[in-house]
Amino acid sequence: MSIRLVLWALALQSGVSALRRRDDGTAEDPEPAAHKFLVELAPGNNIDGLRQQVEELPGVVVLKTFESEIFTGISVDTSHATADIPLESLQAATHAWPMRTIRRANLPNAERVFDDDLSAKNYTLHHYTGVDKLHAAGYLGKGAIVAVVDTGIDYNHTALGGGIGPGFKVAAGHDFVGNEDFPNGPKKPDDDPMDQRGHGTHVAGIIGGKSESFVGVAPEATLLAYKVFTSLDGTDEETLVESFLMAYEAGADIITASIGGPYGFSDGAWAMLASRIVDEGVIVTIAASNDGWVGPFFASSGSSGKNVIAVASMEPSTLAAEPFTVNITQQVRSESFEFGYIPGERSWEIPDQPIIPTSTNSSVENDACEPLPADFPDLTNAIALIRRGGCDFIIKQSNAEKFGAKYILFYNNDGQIISPWTGSTVSQIAMMEADAGKAIVDAVQNNGTVRASFTHKSHRVGVYNAAGGRPNEFTSWGGLYDLQIKPDVAAPGGHIYSTEMNGAWGVRSGTSMATPYVAGIAALYVGRYGGRSVHGKSFGRDMFKRIVTSGAALPWSTSDVPPVQEYGYFAPVPQVGSGMIDAVKVLEYMTVLEYDNFGLNDTANFRPEHDLTITNNGDGDVTYTFAVQPAGGFEMYQSRSATVSRDSTIKSLQNLGAPISLEPEVALPDPLTLAPGESKTVRFTFALPSENVRQGEMPVYSGKILVTGSNEEALSVPYFGVAFSLLEEIPEQFPVGSPTIGSSGNGGFRWTFDLEARSYPTIYATFEWGVTELRWDIFEAGWTEDQWQYPPVVGEKGHIGSATSYIEAGREWQFNPDTMDANATYPFPVRSLSRTYPFIVGYYEFWWLGGMADGSQIPSGNYTMRFAALLPFGDPSKASHWDVWDTPPVLVTRGA
Known part of the structure; x- marks a missing residue:
């Protein structure tokens, strides 16, 4: 038997596999090269002996040797192998994994890029998560070491320290792939982790960036930069394993990776290694990925590992906008205000011009959708102000251009503020907040004059985000195919402002942005209380639970584009985990919850009983009470219909429809009083939902167990199950017409x-x-x-x-x-x-x-x-x- 088939046999014994899949036109290739393997050595065997044995086989190349307390083994390329060997000859090997190609979590490109430090004195996300309170208390992450596994970091960015090495914010790093054409060509590693894509630089800024007016989550944390991508997309599991091992050996307290693609199993080499690293005391955060539009049960790869924190994304309440100054004069009184605007293409440079609204009715629904009156004022040396809505931007723009408009400022209606674009080269357009636009129109209506100055400024201002506080529609849904809970927690990931390459700044969206935010909060904890060197091997698992139980429920939403419909239900656990992370709870709460995953499984494999251990680390008695907080249920079966496109049995996001009430019955423990330092275990007994259950429609239910203390501390544990039998309701794996x-x-x-x-x-x-x-x-x-x-x-x-x-x-x-x-x-x-x-x-x-x-x-x-x-x-x-x-x-x- 050839060495390739021997390794495949070993891989099959390990319960893992890989093969080629077609992505229907995408450039991604997230499946493995079936001739390359990671081979793990059984404990007590000599790695040099295994390496020599394999190297002696004709045509087999040993690519890497790994020697660690977590993983010892080799990676091999069998592309040109010719020798036949018996399976028994590799008795020293205990596992083998074919190497999969892994992509970055998509939506990677910057939505807007700015030339220099435009992050705001008035713009921050931190009030939304409680990070601002921790900063005010002096907790900035000093002493925490965060390894960033990504596209590298532009360490020359002034907000990222302006250099690399001891004493710099980016203290060390490594380039595992080089600067050429990997994964299409060979790796050419070196010691310089300089970013070629900008993705890792943006991630690093979210964690630890700091300038005169921008502050990341943990601005005094130390960063390690591990570059696993070239300018091309795609890396492999060998590279990820190597980078995670190096980060572990370098003493990282936290390893974060905004990387992943569809998988949904926890048995991959990367996921298993990440889980082992958590078991050694390291906090690991990995993106849940960005395929949310596919619908439920499309979980990612590395983040599927046990106790690895899979991070979902939600919209923040504030967006970053460029500032401009408005001077309003009414009678003899003059006041100046700073408002924010989002340009369509580039920032405006206008020293001082009047603002002329096209309508003095700030509630008009079709402003400038019809030609302006013949006697309308000339707009050549003015800024036209037009309310959004009623027709396309280009129609409004064209009507204003007929009166000489070179600059047009749209003020928002009830939708989400955006960067407008039409393609016209006659005038430039931008958008501002609804309230600010209304204030200008009302001033003009009251015979005031309004002038504006748009000049280059070194800060950003926050503008209201109408979609704030809702899950992003791109965030990938879980759970895993064995019905384990994923994702675990959510953080701000939509329209996030941070550092870019070459000293620039920009806005990006994705679970890629949410993941480092969680890593930054973990760094604040380590900076205050110490990491694995202080707390030991249980620290990674303990922090997983501490972070997850801090989550705050988010509203049900399958669209992050306003106006959004209010349903009166919470977002389901397979979309956002426990909800939005709360940094104050993570650092300050004295209540600690210890539990195993509250995965309830399906009706045939129902797991009704779940234990929860509560510890009171405070200095006084605390009485704890318990409650159930159900999330919106949904029916995921997509029936065949002449009116609904059907790409699979499982509904896509747009076809999920309105949530339904789907609640399990839960026998709750009696209230419990704990003395300082005392721990007790309570049991929750679940019963399957009995109302609104149509098993043939594949109903999915989830929610949280709320634990509230008399000390005003409130934590929660997510639960998740399906109210049907998978085996009975999915009797066919092959859709109609397949294979x-x-x-x-x-x-x-x-x-x-x-x-x-x-x-x-x-x-x-x-x-x-x-x-x-x-x-x-x-x-x-x-x-x-x-x-x-x-x-x-x-x-x-x-x-x-x-x-x-x-x-x-x-x-x-x-x-x-x-x-x-x-x-x-x-x-x-x-x-x-x-x-x-x-x-x-x-x-x-x-x-x-x-x-x-x-x-x-x-x-x-x-x-x-x-x-x-x-x-x-x-x-x-x-x-x-x-x-x-x-x-x-x-x-x-x-x-x-």
């Missing part, structure tokens, strides 16, 4: 495996739910399902063997024997496959070139082919728990 097969040569299910003639099968598969195991088995002709045994054994009950797939299937369009290696395959079964969705995970593609999992070739003959996906929570030993593709008999005629 499909493409064949060349003889066509149909007859193949010669003449690769010159391209006579081999290609299977395209899509899935309704995350697949724990996908099999492609070959049996004797006439085999039937009543002969199924698990696992199938070659030579028993008609089992010929398992098929293999070419490692580049999906990357290439067809096999070319002149340029491709027919032995470059991986074996079935494969495991842990995300559900599919157009343009994200479009479909999975497999090419069987005739090779079998044991390294042999399928001989000529008549066969039965079984291509099957295990159903959710299915028992693999039961044939009925597999979704089996109905195929005709197979004929192989080699040499024909």
Whole structure:
């Protein structure tokens, strides 16, 4: 058996897999190179011996050696391997993972970039999370070490310290990939983690940036910069594992990574390593990703690890705007005000001009949607002020331009303030807040005069965000496919202002921005109380719970674009976890909650009883009471309809509709009084929801258990479950029309495996739910399902063997024997496959070139082919728990 198949066999024993999937036109490639593996060494074995054994195999290249108390092993490239070895020869290896390619959480580009320090004396998010109170108390993160695993950091930015090395804010770092074309080409690592994309620089500013007028969450924290991306998108798990290990060995208290893509399982190499690092006392925050529009159950990769803090995103109450000065004169009285505006393209430079409203009715709904009166004042040397709404910006702009307007200022209605754009080059446009615009119009209505100056200023002002306090629609929904809770907590991630490359500043959105905010709050805690060196190995797990239990519920919302509808329900746990993080609770509360995940599972695997240990670390007696705070329930089944597009069984975000009341019955403990330093455990017993339950519609329920102390401390623990049986309500993994097969040569299910003639099968598969195991088995002709045994054994009950797939299937369009290696395959079964969705995970593609999992070739003959996906929570030993593709008999005629 080839080393590649040996490693795949080991990977399958580990319960993990990888394969090529097609993303329907996206440039992302978040699936693995099936010829590269991470191999873990069993404890007590010598790493040098394993490395030497593997290096002696022809065509095998050892890429990296890892030696750590957390992970010891090697990464290998088997692209050109030719030797056959027995599986038993790698007894020193305990796990193997094919290396997946991982993307940054998307929505990466800056929405607006400014030339220099324009962050505001009047703009901050920190009042929203309680960070401002901690800053006022002197807690700034001094002594905390935060490792930023990202695109690098522009450490020359003055707000990030202006340099790198001991004594600088960015104290150290490493570039794992170089500055060229990885992942398309080889890595060229060096010691300079200078950013090439800006993403990591923006993240670093959120954590620890500081200038005269901008303050990050933990401005005195020390940063470590680990660059895992070039200017291209995509990195691999080897790089992430290496960077996390280096961060751990460097003494990081917190590791944060705004990286991830669809996965939904906790068994990946990166997720497992991150979990182990948490178990060693390190706080790990990873983005929940930005595929929220797909809908529920589309969780990310690394953030799926146990006790890894998966961070969701929500809109802050304030947006950053550029300041301008307004002077209002009424009779003999003159006053000056500073307002904020958001330009359409670039900042304005206007020394002093009058503002002329096109209407003196500040409630008008179609301002300037019709041509202005013929006697309207000339706007050549004035700023036109027009209320938003009633028609497109370009119509209003065109009507004002006819009177000479060069600058047009739109004031907002009830919508979210935006950066307007039309494409016109005749005039420049911008937007300001509704209240400020109304004040100007009212002043003019009362015979006042208003003049404005737009000049370059070194600060930002905050403007009201009408969508503030709501989940971002881009934030990815959980939970995991085994119904564990993810994400864990939310933080501000929409329209976040921070540092950019080359000394600039900019606004970005994404869970990428929310994640470092949580890391910054963790740094404030470490700065005040110490990190893992003080608190020991339990610190990472303890901080996970401390952060999660601080969360404040957010309102139900599937859109972050105002006007938003009020439903009177809280956002569900699989969207925002426990809700918005509260920094004051994280640092100041004396109540500590200890618990395991309140995942209630489905009806067939219901987990009704959950224990909670409460500790009173205060200096007086505290009485605790308990309550249930249900979140909005929803029915996620997407029925087939002529009027609703159906891309999967699970509804997309836009099709979720209004929330429903879906509440479990919970037997709550009696009130509990704890003396200082005392701990007690209480039990909560859940019963399945009994009202509004339509199991066929796949109802999902969630909420929080509230714990309120007489000391005015209030914490919460999220719960989550589905009020149906996954196995019963998802009886098919393959949607209608899937799988499909493409064949060349003889066509149909007859193949010669003449690769010159391209006579081999290609299977395209899509899935309704995350697949724990996908099999492609070959049996004797006439085999039937009543002969199924698990696992199938070659030579028993008609089992010929398992098929293999070419490692580049999906990357290439067809096999070319002149340029491709027919032995470059991986074996079935494969495991842990995300559900599919157009343009994200479009479909999975497999090419069987005739090779079998044991390294042999399928001989000529008549066969039965079984291509099957295990159903959710299915028992693999039961044939009925597999979704089996109905195929005709197979004929192989080699040499024909």
